Amino acid sequence: MTTLLSPEIDVIGELTERCDRCGAAAKLEVTLISGGELAFCGHHANRHHADIVRVASKIRIEDGFSWAGK
Numbered sequence: 602m603t604t605l606l607s608p609e610i611d612v613i614g615e616l617t618e619r620c621d622r623c624g625a626a627a628k629l630e631v632t633l634i635s636g637g638e639l640a641f642c643g644h645h646a647n648r649h650h651a652d653i654v655r656v657a658s659k660i661r662i663e664d665g666f667s668w669a670g671k
């Protein structure tokens with residue numbers, strides 16, 4: 602997958618946030634280019650992966666989560 606803007610991606614052991622959409626345990630956290638942060642469960646991280654890549658400056662993925670946007 603090729604993108605013009607590639608956010609920095611870190612894999613970390615465990616996320617403590619909750620998904621902003623549904624409240625499930627977050628598998629992915631996003632620091633936005635515009636500032637601010639979002640968290641997504643696995644389901645929503647994969648559903649919105651194209652949008653996440655476009656607006657993210659940094660992404661943190663929980664170890665073992667296979668993300669569609671990577």
Ligand SMILES: [Zn+2]
Nearest residue numbers: 620623642645
């Ligand atoms: Zn969710």
